[in-house]
Amino acid sequence: MDTGTHIVMGLALGGIATLDPIVTADPQTTHAVIIGTLIGSQAPDLDTILKLRNNAQYIRNHRGITHSLPAVLLWPLLITAVISFFFPAANVLHLWIWTFIGVILHVFVDIFNAYGTQALRPFSNKWVALGVINTFDPFIFLIHLVGIIIWQLGAHPGYTFFTIYGVLFLYYIIRYYLRRQVKLKVRSIIDNVTDIIISPTYRFNQWHIAVVTDQFFYVARAKNNEIMIQDKFYKRPIPDTPVIKAAVKDKNLAAFLSFSPVYRWEVDEYDDHYDVRFIDLRYRSKGHYPFVAVVKLNLKLEIMNSYTGWIFSEEKLQKKLEFIPS
Structure with a gap:
């Protein structure tokens, strides 16, 4: 997801953490956990600084090792250690737990983008990309903003965001279903398909599609489950020249x-x-x-x-x- 969405998700998780009685029992723990969820929801994207070096380094490494299984374990430990220095009375265990959830949430939602992550490293370098949610999804971002506003108006943040995440769970199921329908429709109109790569857009029911067959590449667009083929190229192997x-x-x-x-x-x-x-x-x-x-x-x-x-x-x-x- 984009940086803005990860930030509001971190705040939302901090709100849900208020349902934990250990967190709300002590102000230092409350503040530490909210900071922990916010930082944890951003930490895996530290590799974005590679873009300052050059695009090649960024493309090769973004959402790679910083989103891997070892990183998911290390980020919460590092963040908890730093925050505990400033909040020595905070409950370390619960600070670690909620920071850990923040890091996991970051990597988990990134898997649903077309870009994906190398979340299975070091066991596999394969990119895990489900192509269900656009990098920036207006509905996901706006519903978080609504939750934050309701929180500021005095509603309980835990129950507010718990309800919102129930809605988002259903939203992800709907998006997955729509993507599956697009994939089935593509197979019904194009023969000998060997691979279909579907990339969501920020519009709810529009998708970019790249199709690989035994002889051709097709570039298409889906809108309201109607497939429009835009380009067709012969599939040529890279020559050994x-x-x-x-x-x-x-x-x-x-x-x-x-x-x-x-x-x-x-x-x-x-x-x-x-x-x-x-x-x-x-x-x-x-x-x-x-x-x-x-x-x-x-x-x-x-x-x-x-x-x-x-x-x-x-x-x-x-x-x-x-x-x-x-």
Whole structure:
């Protein structure tokens, strides 16, 4: 989920914690637990700072080790130790329990996005991505805001958010059902399907779809369970050529390939260089595919420059390639 949603979820969990009599028995414990749930709900996204380094590091590592099983165990211990220093009278056990729940909640809700997490590390590096909820879901965010306002107006936060989370449980079931219906509809109109990648949008009943068959890639959109095919590409294996072999050694392209499950590729030869481009097919927007990896090589197959990330015009892409060193 997005940062804002994780913040309101942390506050909501702090509200639910007031149902714990140990938490409400002591003001220090109450304050410590609310801070713990808030920080715990944010901690796994500490890897976002990698974006300051470069996109390749961010793509390779975001929602990776910081969302893994060892991290889920370590974050609550670290957070509890720090908070206990400032609130020495707080109940350490219950502070740890609620902080632990905050961390688990963060990783759990991220699994329902199309981006997903590597939550099964170190046992598996597979990305767990259910594609049920958009990274930002207006309903989830707004219902949390409503709960916070009701809390501020004097209602009991525990019962308020317990009720809201009951509603959200039903909401997730409905979203899962809708996604399943889209998947069934795709299989009914496209033959020889080997994989379907469905990405939710912020609109309740609209979805981005990438379909893999034995011969083609299809890019489609679902609206109210109606499937609209937007593009169709021949499924071409990556060629074993000197240009491609040189390009895949680049850190940006390697990061793209480690993350993207469905893409097409292009190789263009110019008078003084080669342009190798890989295009993710999951995120079509207004006829454009904004998530790409591009490598420029000279005629000696030396990497001149490269870029991976979100780009919305060819002009901006060329500017990125001009100023980012390889």
